[in-house]
Amino acid sequence: MKRRLLGTNTAAAVSLRLLFLMGVAWPASAADEGAALYRRHCAACHGNDGLGGVGMPLALPDFLGVADDFYLRTTIRRGRPGRVMPAFTQLRDEEVNALVRHIRSWQTPEARSQPPIKAQPGSTVHGKQLYAQNCAACHGDKGQGGHGTGVTFSRPRDYPILAPALDNPGFLAAASDDMIKTTLARGRAGTPMVSFRAKGLSDKNLDDIVAYVRDFQKTPSPTAVPGDEPAVISRLSAYSVEETVTKLQTAFNAANMRVVRTQPYDKGYAPEGRENSRRMVVDACDFGLINEALKLDPRVGLFLPCRVIVSEQDGEVRVMSVNPKRLSVFFNNAELNEMCTRMSKAYVDVIEEALF
Numbered sequence: 108m109k110r111r112l113l114g115t116n117t118a119a120a121v122s123l124r125l126l127f128l129m130g131v132a133w134p135a136s137a138a139d140e141g142a143a144l145y146r147r148h149c150a151a152c153h154g155n156d157g158l159g160g161v162g163m164p165l166a167l168p169d170f171l172g173v174a175d176d177f178y179l180r181t182t183i184r185r186g187r188p189g190r191v192m193p194a195f196t197q198l199r200d201e202e203v204n205a206l207v208r209h210i211r212s213w214q215t216p217e218a219r220s221q222p223p224i225k226a227q228p229g230s231t232v233h234g235k236q237l238y239a240q241n242c243a244a245c246h247g248d249k250g251q252g253g254h255g256t257g258v259t260f261s262r263p264r265d266y267p268i269l270a271p272a273l274d275n276p277g278f279l280a281a282a283s284d285d286m287i288k289t290t291l292a293r294g295r296a297g298t299p300m301v302s303f304r305a306k307g308l309s310d311k312n313l314d315d316i317v318a319y320v321r322d323f324q325k326t327p328s329p330t331a332v333p334g335d336e337p338a339v340i341s342r343l344s345a346y347s348v349e350e351t352v353t354k355l356q357t358a359f360n361a362a363n364m365r366v367v368r369t370q371p372y373d374k375g376y377a378p379e380g381r382e383n384s385r386r387m388v389v390d391a392c393d394f395g396l397i398n399e400a401l402k403l404d405p406r407v408g409l410f411l412p413c414r415v416i417v418s419e420q421d422g423e424v425r426v427m428s429v430n431p432k433r434l435s436v437f438f439n440n441a442e443l444n445e446m447c448t449r450m451s452k453a454y455v456d457v458i459e460e461a462l463f
Contacts (some may be wrong), residue, residue: 131151141209144202148195157213161191163271165210169295172218173286179207181281188277191253191404224292226284227314233401234319237312242273245299250323251275270299276322287317336433339455342418344424344462351424351461352387358461359391362453366391367412385419391457396450404443410434413454426462428454 146155146443153159157166164170181366183203195203197215246252252272259452273276291313294302303313342352356366368390392412400407417429 108185108454131190137377138201141205141207141212144198145209146292149206150200152191157210161258162299163269166213167295167297168215169290169293169297170217171211171214172221173289173293175223175283175286176211178206178281178283178286179210180204182277183207185277185280187272187275189207190272190275192278194275194277202233203436220295223283224289224310224313226317227310229311229314229316229318231315231318231322234315234317234322237308237316238319241303241306241308245270246273250320251323276324279324280319284317284321287320288313291316303412320355325360337430338433339427340451340458341425341427342458342462344426346462348385348387348417348419348424351426352389355389355415355417355426356463359389360459361460362393364391364393364413364453364457372416372418385418389415389417391415393453400443400446400450403446407431407443410450413450413457415458426458428458430454 124449129328149162149165150164153165154162158164180203182192183198183206185194186192188194197247198206238250247270250273251276253270290300291303291308294305294308303316352369356369359366366389368388368454370388371377371384372386372388374382379385390412397407398410400411410429410431413428415426418425418427431447431454434447
């Protein structure tokens with residue numbers, strides 16, 4: 108697999124890498140930039156100190172000992188299509204490199220001293236059998252990974268992390284065969300991933316599993332929701348604000364959604380008694396649906412419970428809500444795409460029923 112260094116000055120990149128391996132500290136400004144970028148873009152999922160949460164722990168010695176800079180850069184750039192990890196395409200190369208340096212700062216000297224194990228060509232046929240026996244229970248029968256987001260309530264409680272999707276195009280583009288084999292051989296302390304060498308598998312067995320995992324690259328990527336979805340569901344009402352709100356409440360109840368709040372949009376911001384009654388909010392919730400959605404991705408809290416705004420302006424009454432199908436584009440979670448499509452349809456059905 109051919110690789111290229113990001114950036115234009117290869118000699119400088121090599122020099123900086125040598126300084127790191129020699130234990131020379133990065134300049135304070137570079138270290139500060141990486142830490143700031145990490146807090147802004149990564150800490151919410153991976154933890155302030157890289158100890159994990161929604162995202163996997165990045166500070167694990169066995170992870171940093173096998174994940175090279177190419178893997179980290181490519182993961183940041185491409186994310187994990189169909190999973191929770193977004194693609195940070197908006198970051199400059201210097202920012203990506205600063206993030207990698209910050210993550211690399213957690214690596215212990217012991218982890219640096221262990222070279223990766225070289226992978227050799229293997230048998231996908233035998234690898235499939237070995238995968239079913241040793242890997243499928245955690246990583247899925249087709250490499251699809253553990254179910255859920257990685258937060259505690261959406262994974263088995265004795266798992267500190269969610270098993271990653273090995274069939275993911277982002278992972279397969281980032282991980283070398285050597286990295287996969289080394290992980291199989293050494294395991295990953297602090298996770299359910301054990302050393303397959305300790306389980307008695309030979310190097311040839313490991314090569315066969317690597318070959319089978321690499322074969323996942325033939326699997327099509329998850330289908331994305333079209334990016335041209337409108338951001339807002341919007342309809343004109345032929346009724347007054349008061350009538351429209353009442354009709355919405357009735358439509359929500361008919362759809363087995365509980366109305367949890369009806370109030371002026373500016374309640375809590377405008378002085379009490381002086382709120383704008385021409386702009387109202389109606390919140391409703393299908394609790395079964397919200398629990399199902401939260402297990403897939405906690406970010407659905409951005410649009411759940413269902414919030415509909417009724418607003419009168421220039422003699423027109425308009426009913427609006429966020430379009431979950433549009434937000435699904437940004438979540439990078441294929442399982443959530445179908446859920447967001449269902450939510451969008453439910454929102455439209457309720458609004459149109461109320462305005463009929």
